[in-house]
Amino acid sequence: MNKNIVPYLVKRFLRFDKEQPFIFLSALLAFLGITLGVMVLIIAMALMNGFDKEFKNKLTVMNYPLTILPKFYGSVDEYLLTTLVNDFPKLKFSPYVMSSVLTRNGPKLEGGYIFGVDFKAEAKVNSILNKAIKDYNYPKFSVVIGKSLKDEFQIHKEDKLMYIFTEVEPGGLSITPKVKRFKVKEFFDSGLIAYDKAYSYTDMTSLQRVLGIPSNQYDGIHVFSDNPHKDILRIKKMLPDSVVVKGWWQDNVNFFAALEMEKSSLFIVLMLLILIASINIISSLLMTVMNRRAEIALLLSLGASKAQIKKIFLYLGIVIGIGGILAGIVLGLSGIWILSNFDIVHLPKDVYPTTTLPLDLSTIDFSLIVFGAFFIVILSSYYPAKKASEVDILTVLRNE
Secondary structure, three states, rough: OOOOHHHHHHHHHHHHOOOOOHHHHHHHHHHHHHHHHHHHHHHHHHHHHHHHHHHHHHHHHHHHOEEEEEEOOEEHHHHHHHHHHHHHOOOOEEEEEEEEEEEEEEEEEEEEEEEEEOHHHHHHHHHHHHHHHOOOOOOOOOEEHHHHHHHHHHHOOOEEEEEEEEEEEEEEEEEEEEEEEEEEEEOOOOOHHHHHHEEEEEEHHHHHHHHOOOEEEEEEEEEOOOHHHHHHHHHHHHOOEEEEEEEHHHHHHHHHHHHHHHHHHHHHHHHHHHHHHHHHHHHHHHHHHHHOOHHHHHHHOOOOOOHHHHHHHHHHHHHHHHHHHHHHHHHHHHHHHHHHHHHOOOOOOOOOOOOOOOOOOHHHHHHHHHHHHHHHHHHHHHHHHHHHOOOHHHHHHHHO
16 A cells, blocks of 8 residues: 555544544644643743752852861961962962851841951952952951841941850950941842841951951861862862861752752653643544544555554654644743743742742753653554554444
């Protein structure tokens, strides 16, 4: 039999049949279901990746790509800093001293940390602080605070904030905590309330003086690296045993593991929607097989092979499925473009790190969606195609 019979019958069976409109309606529902499933899956994965990337960018800045710390007790000294700068000229280093504090303004108190830094060096490793500071040579006991702390305390520039340090000092017959007032010079905005409330920055000399730390001793060194996962291995090799280096991801393992699990769960749930939509392909093809039994039997009696009959219905399901997948891809990518370029959904900045929807569709996710949907379509088409090839010629022609 002519090989062109397969594409001809596929086109013919796809047409609307006035006598059997439900077959066409079932195929249309399968097409629309797969289209919507693929579209929603593409947009959802782009959203998950976008938020994941946005949080990583924020945490990388405020947690720093790499941080060098003493292993147990002690400090990092100026000699180690000089050695690192000479051995890794492409990396940026910023030494710091730090203390936990209570910030007070009137009756209000807020716990957090104050960092003593060299503002010029810190600006090279912290882009958020770099945007905020206007002068690298602030007067002693000046402080840069977060926008959230500013709003909570209703602070303005040149106002003074009281910092109560956890370290204590003797005072007569009692021991009292160290207290120092700092003048507010600038405000930074990281987009994450937890950091904007908890972190304050002053110059290193001022904090070393309050804490009684020698000028050549530090609590740690912030390191900026474009490839921290690679550079952490290089730095580890030359550090003494008393010092360790850790990456920003090591403090956030559970958080990003939860995000990854949420993304995987969402992918599986939305893929099930495509699976449910593909059931319409099975029902549509089975109804087509039942309705076309006489034609199938006639084709087999005229010399058509069972493989050709199977191909007809397999291709029929694939055409419906691929059509839905392609339409879903077009709608999904269009949705991503619209949401990326137009402020349709406005997110509250005090809840999310960004006010617009962050969208980032990775090639891996896109491939998994397309191939996963195609695999489901193939499986859904195979059973009806197999049943069509098993039609009993004698029984059908005798009865119909």
